Amino acid sequence: MALSISSVLLLGIVVVVLFRGKSVKPGPAIACVLFGFSLASTSMAPSINRFMTSMADMIGQIRF
Template structure:
């Protein structure tokens, strides 16, 4: 059975868990979210997207 989840949703849950667990304070978390938001509008976005997609595909091909 394959489980498909959006990377944005997964990272959002991770940020909430880190904030609630006091590992990351809300201020730095907001800065990181804003950095990602603005990074998405740069010329590096397609390269980052291809890299993340290839890593996700590689993980998806692992058979246990």
């Protein structure tokens, strides 16, 4: 069975779980989000996107 889920949705769920578990305080989380938005507008964005895509492809090829 193949399951397709957006990495943004998956990471959003992880953030919500960390917030609810009191593992991450709101201040550092906001700083990380702002860093992510800033990073997305740099010249590194295509490289990061290719890396994330290749990692998702690699995970998708794992057979249980």
